[in-house]
Amino acid sequence: FTAIMSSRFPSSVADQVRQASEALKRATEDGLHRHSVRLLLPLIGATELDDWPGGSRQMIEAAYPLMENILTNTGAERVSQSVLDESDGVRAIMAQATEAKDDSCAVLLPSADTIPQLQTLEKQVGDTRNLVIANPQWKRQSDFGFFGRKNKIDFAETFVPTFHCTNLIVEGQQARILRSHPGPWRVFVSEDQRGVIEWKEIGSKEFLATKPEGWNGKAANSKDGGRLFDYGQPTYQEISEMIVSQEGYRPPTVTERAAAAFTFNKDAL
Structure with a gap:
């Protein structure tokens, strides 16, 4: 089975799950087995895509059904869960497939700890089964502390x-x-089409499969x-350049900037 690649931005939580499932299938077919999946998490009880404002435990509750569906869509017949970190509630989802060689595992919101x-x-x-990290919480090298930092960073990357x-x-x-x-x-930006928010693609950037020489230097x-x-x-900065280079671009007014920030914050509540 070859998954078809979508050309548009996900329009709903279900659409995001579908696109993520297809991406995971394609990557697995290409021989990749260590995956990072980052999802926009829905507000519990909501149906639109939103950023999630809650703490890690609330975010895990929102992420669990999405990741469970992704694993089911990619071959899992049964799933179970275990807690890796009691303090943050970091959870692992174990997925069993028809054949043991196709079993997989996903870890929700792992931290550097x-x-x-x-x-x-x-x-x-093992090396030939999928291990997925969903919405990892580390952001910079200093998140990994001092003891064994390089080993942890190399692993995360x-x-x-x-x-x-x-x-x-x-x-x-x-x-x-x-x-x-x-x-x-x-990269997409939002456009208000008669009261309906649409996502318009304004640019793209090549994916780098390997870390460039001298990256850390x-x-x-x-x-x-x-x-x-x-x-x-x-x-x-690159996204900013994509935005301002659009044909007919005009800088937003202070009022428009404030409105955009307000809408963005409201969507995250």
Whole structure:
């Protein structure tokens, strides 16, 4: 079975799950077995895609059914769960398929503190089965502390962003980043079409499969706690340049910027 790649931004929670499932299938067919999946989490009881404002335990509750559906869509017949970290409630979903060789595992919202448990879990999963981290919480090298930092960072960076969906405010506009294996990073901005929010693609950036030589030695990558290898994800500045280079672009007024920020914050509540 070959999954078909969608050309548009996910229009709903169910659509996001479908696109993530297809990306995971394609990546597995291509021989990848260490995946990072980043999802926009729905407000519990809501049906629209939103960023999630709650703490880690609430986020895990929102992420669990999405990841369970993704694993089911990719071959799981039975799933069970276990808690890896009692303090944060970090959870692992064990997925059993028809054949043991197709079993998989997903860990929800792992933190830098759970790297040792992840490394143990990876050995149990093996090299030829899928291990997925969903919405990992680390953001920079300094998150991994001092003892054994390089080993932890190297391990965290082995998880390839098979599917990635995030949102942010850039130049007073709501923007979203989408990456679905094996495609590039794609950037969308929101447009109000007669009261309906549509997502318009304004640019893309090549996906970097391997870490460039001298990554850690670059001054720009050593700021703000040290930048983790991000497989070429567009930076804030690059997204800003995509926005302002659009035909007919005009800078938003102060009022428009405030309205965009208010809407963005409201969507996250």
